Amino acid sequence: MAVYLRALVDGEFRWDGAAAVTGMDKDEIAQCRDELLVNRLLQLDTADGERLLPVNPEVAAARMAEPMEETIRVYREAVDTSRERLLQLMPAYLGRTVSGHVPGGLEIITDAAEVQLMVNQAAAKCSREMMTVQPGGYRDPAVLEAALPQDLAAVQRGVRFRVLYQHTSRTQLSMRSYVSAIVEAGAQVRTADQLAERMFIFDREVAFIPKRSQPHQAPGAVVVREPVLISFLCALFDQFWVSAVPFITDGPGYQNVSDDLRRSILDLLAQGLKDEVVARRLGMSVRTCRRHIASLMQELGAESRFEAGVRAAQFGLLTREAEE
Template sequence: MLELLGLSRVGEAVYRSMLANPRLDVGALAAETRLTERQVRTALDELADLALLSPVSGDGALRAVVSPEVGLAALLASAEEEAARKQRQIEQTRAAIAAIAAERSAGRSGNEIRRLDGVEAVRARMAELALTATRECMSMNAGAADRPDSRAASAPLNQQALERGVVIRAVCRESFRNDPETLAHAHWLVGLGGQMRTVPTLPMPMVIVDHRIAILPVNPHEAAEGAIEVDTPGVLAASCALFEHVWATGTPLGDAAAAGDDGCLPQERALLGIVADGHTDEHAARKLGVSLRTVRRMMSDLMERLSAQSRFQAGVNAAKRGWI
C-alpha cells in the first residue's frame, strides 16, 4: 500500500508492528511479523533511511519509531512534489510537441490533399492529430468491431485528449454492439467523458479534428488502401455537415434503438431500404456489418410481419405502410 512512498511490504509490516508495540526487540518483531531476524534488520535499515526511525540513547537499543503523522506525511509530501515536477515536465513536453506540429502546419499551404498510404500511415497520422487536438474529434467508424491492436493504440491517446478537455464524439454501426470487447471499450470511453452513438449503416468512415482537418478513405470499402488528409474549407464544411446529420439520427450508447410508431427498428428499416434498392443479402450483410445468416433471419421476420410472399412484395408492402 505504501510502495509509492518507497516503503516495501516487509518494511511496512515491521513499521506497523513497531507502531503497535514500540518496545519489541528484533527477535520479538521477527515473531510478530513472521519474518526472519535478518529480514527485520534489513527492514529497520530501510525505515531508518526513510527517516521513519529516530535514534535513542543507549548502545544497541532499537531506534524509536516516528509517528505516521510526521514520518509518512513527510514522505507523501516528497512524493507529491516529485509527481508535480513530472507533471510539469509532461506539460512542457506537450507544449513542445504542439509547437513542432504548428511549425509543420505553418510550412504547408492551405487547400492541400495529402495521401496516407496504408493502415499504418493512417494510424500514425491519427496519433499525431490526437496529441495536438485542442477542441473536438468527430469520427464515423464503419467497422462492426475494432481490432484489438487498434483499440490498444487508440485508448491512451483518447484518454489523454479527454483529460485535456477535448470533446470526442463517435458514431458506429449498430452491429458493433454485438462484439463484447468492442462494446466494453466503448463503455470505457464513455465513462471517461466521450460520447458515442450508433446507426444501422454509415455512408463512409471519416475523422474530423478541430474542424480543420478531415481524414477520408481513399476507398470506403477497403481500409488497406489508406486515406487522404484534407483541409479544404469546402470539403471540411461538407464533412462536418454529414457527420452532424448522422449524429442527430444515432442512438446513444446505453440506450436501445427505438422502434418507430410502426414497430419497425432502425436496422430493419435500413435492411428494407437496401433490399428495395435491389441489392443482395450479401451486400446487405456488409452494409449492416452483420452475418449473412442474421440478414436472412431479419428478412424472413420482416416478410412475415408484412404478409409478403417475396422480397419484392415485402418492399411494396413496406412502402405502403411507410416503413421506407
C-alpha cells in the same frame, strides 16, 4: 433640401425664393446651389442658359451612378479576365495535388502504417474537438484496447470527443466495454443504420478520409487541411450525428435501434439490393443479415421478397425513397 423644394414650387432656382425660405445670405445660398448642381438636382435650361431647373431625383441618381457603373464594369471585366487567365493553371495544380503534398491543401498517403501514425499524432495534439466516423460492425478488440488510453487522455484534457458507429456494433462485448469507458470519461457515442466512409476530424483543422476512387481499393488516406473542405466534412458529420441514436451500453445490444435497423433492411431490400450488399451497408455478416430478412418475411406473412416489399409499403414501414 429647402432650396430644392422651393425650386420645385417656383419651377426654377431663384435667389429671392431661396432667401425667403432659408433666411441665408447670398454666399450661403450659392453653396446650396452648387451642391444641388454637383448632385445633378439642378441643371441649366437648354433654352435659356441662365436658368437652373430642378431635376427628378431618380434621373439625378441615374446620372450620378452612370460614371460609377462604367468604372465598375471596367473593373469587372478586368477581374473576369484575370480569373480566366489564372484558372488556366488549375489542371497543373490538381495534377500536383493528386500526386503529392500541397501546403494547406491535400496530401495523399498510400501506406496504411503511415496513415495510422499520422492519425495517432493528430489525436495526441488535438486540443478542442475530435470527430470520428467508424462504419462497419465488428471492431478488432486489440485495436479498441490500443486506442482506449489515447482516447481517454484526449477526453480528460478537455477535448470534445464524438464518435459515430453503426447499429450492428452494439452487440459486440468488447465494443460495449470500450464505449462504456470513454462515455464515462465524457465522450459522446452514437450509432446509425448506415454510414458512408471512415473519417477523422481533429480541431476542425485537419481531416483524414479514405483514398478510394473505386471500391476495394488499396488502403490509404487523403489528409485534408483546406478550410472549405474541412467545413464541409464537419457539416456532413453533424448531419449524420443529428439523426443518429445514443449508444446505450447497459441494455440489450439493439435496444432503442431495432426498429431503425429493421426499417433499413426493408428499405434496402425494396431497392432491389442483394443480401451481400445489404449486409455490407449495415455492417453485419451476410448470415446475420439473412436471419433478419427471414424474420421480417415471417412477421409480414410474405412468401417472397417482392410480397414483403408490398406488405411493408401497405403497413407504412418504408421510407418515401424506398416506396418509389
